[in-house]
Amino acid sequence: MASGRTRAARLALCGSLLLLGALQVAHGEDRARPLVLWHSYRGAEEAALLQTLATLAAREPSLTVEVIAVPNEALASKLTTAIPRGHGPDLFLFAHERIGGWARAGLLASLDAQVDAAALADYLPETIPPLRFEGRLYGLPLAVKSAALFYNRALVPTPPATTDELFALVAPLRARGVVPLVYESANFYFHAAWHLGFGAELLAPDGSFHFESPASVAALGFVADLQARGVVPEEVSGALVASLFNDGKAALAISGPWFTGELARGLDFGVAPLPLVSATGRAASPLLTDEAVLIPGTVRDLAAAVRVARWLTGPEAAITRAVVGRQVVAARAAWDDPRVAGDPVLAGFRAQLATATPMDNRPEMRTVWEPAQLALKKVLRGAASPAEGARAGARRHASIVRPDPPPVSPTLYIAALAVALLAGAGFVAWRVVAALRERGAWREARRGWGWIGPAMAATAILILFPFVVGLTLAFFSHREGNWSFVGLGNFADILSARGYGLLEPLSFYYALLVTLLWTVLNLALHVGIGLALALLLARPVLALRPVYRVLLVIPWAVPNYITALLWKTMFHKQQGAINGLLGALGFGEVGWFSSFPAAFFANLCTNAWLGFPFMMVVALGALQSIPKDLYEAADVDGATAWAKFRHITLPLLRPAMIPAVLLGLVWTFNQFNVVYLVSGGEPDNGTDILISEAYRWAFARQEQYGYAAAYAALIFVLLLGWSIFSARLARRVEEAS
Amino acid sequence: MSVVALEQVEKNFGATRIVRGLSLVAEAGEFLVMVGPSGCGKTTTLRMIAGLEAPTAGTIHIGGRDVTALPPKDRDVAMVFQSYALYPHLSVFDNMAFGLTLRGAPKQEIARRVSEAARILELDALLTRRPKELSGGQRQRVAIGRAIVRDPKVFLFDEPLSNLDASLRGQMRAEIAGLHRRLGATMVYVTHDQVEAMMLATRIAVLEGGELRQVGPPQELYHRPKNRFVAGFIGSPPMNFVTGVVGARGGAPVLETRGAALALPDAARALAAGARLTVGIRPHDVRVDGSAIGSTVGFGGEASIVEPMGWESYVHVKTEVGTVIVRIEGATPARPGDRLGLVLPPTALHLFDDAGHALAHPVAQPPPVEGAGG
Incomplete structure (x- = not known):
């Protein structure tokens, strides 16, 4: 019997291993027949893509394409890891900005031999250069995306042509309670338009970014001015842009083609190029993203892949993508179609194309975002002058691009x-x-x-x-x-905190201090509030106890990221409920994410809300297990309410609370969701804790996975040390009680 | 040493009346035991004396002071709980010192009184232990020690021995009795065990259904129960009862029951013929004697249950007048199924009227012994 069981267990184990192996084989097996295409389109764009591919399948049965949709956030890293291992697609759709990095890593097939100059003439000329890297062509353009100016015709019949005209709109519009312009002013993607309009460059030829150039500083000064003079509101999120513009509370919005999908039906709006920067006479130049069909270097049948790419980017497919998918397509011939040319929105974006600047496709570009936004946010919240903000950005940039540690012999x-x-x-x-x-x-x-x-x-x-x-x-x-x-x-x-000061954001020690402060304060609040509520709920005289108990457990039952997003919204400077309440009480607006104490407090409130129910439930259970006799004995012994709490309740809660606190400590120490979603590390990564720092190194700062993994290993060592210590502590408490 | 006096105390929990119009006094230095079946209100009464429950009506005086509205800590009473209620996280010393510490007694005073109590209770060696490291009997001693160190006016005991095994219970009973002699304090003690009550009490108060049935010295309750309830409750095994109507045989009063006739004492002559009557006789007053079978004092029957107790046995015998328990001395007096002849002497009978009130008690009884405290 026993050996039979052993055999069964062994069989089960072998079976699962075989299954794993089979999956592996299926994954790596020859997929020559259909060409595999990866993309991250959704909604109308995906529908258009599928429609064009269906047409292709009917037209050329030999060219079958298997389509795999990958979430946008995952697509780049999936490609980066899958292509070198031969698991990648035969072609994929992606913005041109990663071409440099991928080409340098040898992940992309060069198309120069497959696509001649005559074929390239089929595309709008602006769409080809972004697809080149170091002289070679790596993709065929599908569509372009850039920001442009949306205007509400009812409020502004003709869009401002210059920034001076924009400023001139403030007085008449504000008088009607309308905000002149909304856009995500703290987002460098949008700010780049001013940055370039002031004559600053994106990346210098050597790949560096000149934060402190006079033009760059002037652009920072300009947006500070936009905000100070009431052209744009503060702390604008994407959702706020849509809601203000839809409600007619904002006359102008800067956004991209995707914005049309968020606009209310029947809203009378137009799309125009961004205004000229009056100070320089140059057009504000939004970043241009060139969506292209790219082909991995590992492709088996390059010619077939190029044929599919040519079809997808060709005029017939382009018309479908323009009409169904609302794309600003790159195929020149498509614009002869009246349905495309006559579309005012598409035409507006096409017009913007003339002054848009393609995003630099070199990998260095990706190091710019975080520091540029740091500078921008510092200036916008008034924490720094434009020059100081630029300096902070440059400093942050230097931290992120600090050279890797030298390779060593393994x-x-x-x-x-x-x-x-x-x-x-x-x-x-x-x-x-x-x-x-x-x-x-x-x-x-x-x-x-x-x-x-x-x-x-x-x-x-x-x-x-x-x-x-x-x-x-x-x-x-x-x-x-x-x-x-x-x-x-x-x-x-x-x-050694290389690249930044020992006690400034980004330093391990700084993040550790913040994490410890975060953990200790949170636990104090969780235990304090949880215990207080448990004591209230444990009183048998309280009516409706079960109702309260359920209500109080709700914060725990709601998924914590939803709660975090709710609190984030409540802490919004202008639209949030908390400032609304403070305003009603006669207090001024608080910029919850513009100073460390306020942002930390916002995180703390959110996490306290999330964390007290657990402690309450544990404490309630422990309270109910304390024999009533003890309190009566103490009554007879002459104890006051406080003496009973201090000498009976607290000591007898301890054995139950200590394990809960030890657990809560680890949870709080690694409470990524709240920090990431509520303050997002604001200001300047000051409120990031270790785990969210590690995340940023891995996913927001050039995929420095090794560095992030080292961070994670250090967190592990800290928590391991803590677990060993706390296990001993728990044992001591257990022995003592 | 203080008098505890309850006057017309009532306690209702919602619509349930737990204690009804109870008036009871524990004299100074007295060991008053409240006894009764579960739910009779004895523990509630004790808790009202302690101040853990507020009476619905009536007053409670301790040492002449009206404490009805006072919280427990202001009554100067000490209570020993059935569960001992020791503080699990404190050592024996700290448990005993707790009350004094709360009252801010000086450290040396606390140490002196705790070690004094520990010496009396033989807890000297256990002072640093925690309750969970003690046996049941030791825990009980600590609970008592905690009461002693306070030197209260009144000690209250709530079934303190019911969680102990039989041998330990006997030993602790003796110790509590000794303690009472030594301290001479007023003690009010609740138990459902009438044997414990008999052994400890100066006086016993028997409660039933929230009402006081009788209060008096143990011997008085034993020999002169005021009613059928007390008669049946006090004494182990319980008194035998036979119910019937008053009749006469040859001019002598008898109890007619199930077609049989049981001779009654002379005191029954005054009773009207046909009146319903219950007679009671203690098992040790029944004699095993087959010679009188067929008369109005002698009945034959079959032993149904035999409870051997060592030097004596209790035998349940099914007779014409009902099942009678008889105490028989000797090693093997009977086996189930044996036929026995019993004699129920009229002089040993207690008489109760239809309402359960006692009408007469045996004449040839020993005089009540006062103050049987142990």
């Missing part, structure tokens, strides 16, 4: 790892041999392994393997798909 590390593995294996073998010396132990052990095998396999695959991979990454540096072994370099960089 020999020593491999040797150390080998020694450690040998020692580990030796220790295990020694234990096993010692354990098996007993009579019958072998049979016992075999049976035991049969039982725990599946769980161990699952643990190894789901926990141990990712953990080891993560830990390994910490010893590498990652740039644009290239990994180099740097040994302990990442750790050394983090612990």
Whole structure:
């Protein structure tokens, strides 16, 4: 019987391994037949794409295309990892901005041999240069996207042609309670239009970004002026742009083609190019994104892929994409179609094309966003003059692009790892041999392994393997798909705070201090509020207790990111409920995300709201298990209410509360959602905790995965130390009570 | 040493009347035991004395002071709980010192009184232990010690021995009795165990359904129960009862029941023929004697249950007048199924009227022993 069980367990294990293997094979198997296309289009754009592909399938049955939709946020990293391993698509749709990095990493097929100059003449001329990198062509253009000026015809019959005209709109519009212009002013994507309009450049030829150039500083000064003179409101989010413009509370909006999908039906609006910058006489120049069909270098049938790409970017497909998908298409011939040419919105964006500036497709471009936005936000919230803001941006930029740690030879590390593995294996073998010396132990052990095998396999695959991979990454540096072994370099960089001051945002120590403050204050609030409510709820005289109990557990039951987003909205400077309440009470507006204390407080409120129910439930359970007799004995002994709380309630709650606090500490320490969603690290990453810093290094700062993994490893070490300490503490408490 | 006096105390929980018009006095230095079946209101009464429950009506005086509205801490009483209610996170010393500490007694004074109490209760070696490291009997001693150190006017005990096993219970009973002699304090003690009540009490108050049935010295309650309830409640095994109507055989009064006739004492002559009457006889007053079978004092029957107690046995015998429990001395007096002849001497009978009130008690009884405290 026992051996039968063992066999069954072994079979199950083999079966699951086989299944895994089969999946692996299926994944890597020859997919020559249909061409695989990855994209991240949604809604009308996806519908248009599928429609054009259906037409193609009917037209050319030999060219079948399998379409896989990948979420936009995941597409780039999926491509970066899948293509080198041969798991990538045969062609994919992506904005041109990553071409430089991918081309440099050899992930893209050059199309120069496949597409001649005559073919390129089929496209609007502005759409071709962005697809070149170091002289070679890497894609065919589908459509362009840039910001342009939306105007509400009822409020502004003709859009302002210059920024002076824009300023002139303030008085008449404000008099009617209308905001002249809304756009996400703290977003560098939109700010780039002014930046370029003031004559600043995006990236210098050597790939550097000149934050402190006079033109760049002037552009910062200009947006500060826009805000100060009432042209634009403060703290504008994308949702606010749509709601103000839709409600007729804003006359102008700067946004892209996607904005039309958010506009109310029947709103009479037009799209025009952005105004000239009066100070320079140059047009404000929004960033141009060239959406293209790109082909991985690993493609098996390049000619077939190019044929599909030519079809997708060709005039027939382009007309469908323009009409159905509302795209500003790159195919020149499509604009001869009256349905495309006659569309005022498309025409408006086409007109903007003349003065738009293609996003630089070099990888260096991606280092610019965070520092540029840091500078912008600093200036917009009045925390810095334009020059100071620019300086802060430059400094942040230097931190992010600091050179990687030098590559080191892995020999020593491999040797150390080998020694450690040998020692580990030796220790295990020694234990096993010692354990098996007993009579019958072998049979016992075999049976035991049969039982725990599946769980161990699952643990190894789901926990141990990712953990080891993560830990390994910490010893590498990652740039644009290239990994180099740097040994302990990442750790050394983090612990020496290389690239930034020891106690300024981005420093490990700063983030650690913030994290500790965050954890301690949160726990104090969770326990304090939870305990107080539990004491109230435990009073048998309280009517409707079950109702309160349910209500108070709700914050816990709602998914925490929803709660976090709600609180974020409530803390909005102009539209938020909290400032509304403060205003009603006669207080001024608080910029909740413009200073560390306020932003930290906002995070704290949100997390306190999320965290107290757990402590309340634990405390309530523990309170109800305290025998009533003890309170009566204390009554007879002469105890006051406070003495009973201090000498009976508190000490008897302790055994239940301490494990809850130890757990809560780990949860709070790693409470990513609240920090990321509420303050988002504002101001200037000042409120980021360790875990959200690690996230930013991995996903917002050039995919410095190795550095982020080292961060995660340090967090792990901290929490491991804490767990060991807290386990001892818990044991001591248990023994004491 | 203080008098505890309850006057017309009532306690209702909602519509349920737990205690009804109870007037009861525990004299200074007295060991008053309240006894009764579950739900009779004895614990509620004790808790009202302690101040843990407020009476719905009536007044409570302790030491001449009206404490009806005072909180427990201002009544100067100490209470020993059924569950001991020791503070689990405090040592034995701290448990005993708790009340004094709260009252701000000087440290040396606390140490002196705790060690004094610990010495009396033989807890000296256990002072640093925590309650969970103690046996049941030790915990009970700590609970008592906690009461002693306070030196209160009144000690209240709420079924303090019911969580102990039988042998320990006997030992603790003796210790509590000794404590009462030693301290001479007023003690009010609640139990459902009438044996405990008999052994400890100066006086016993028997409660039933929230009302006082009788209060008096244990011997008085035993020998001269005022009513059928007390007669049946006090004494183990309980008194045998036979119910019937008054009749006469040859001029002598008898109880007619189930077609049989049981001779009644002379005191029954005054009773009207045909009146409903209950007679009671304690098991040790029944004699095993087959010679009188067929008369109005002798009845034959079959032993149904035999409860051997070692040097004596209680035998349940099914007779014409009902099942009678008889105490028989000796090693193996009977087996179930044996036929026995019983004699129920008229002089040993208690008489109760239809309402349960006592009409007469055996004449040849020993005089009540006062102050049987242990």
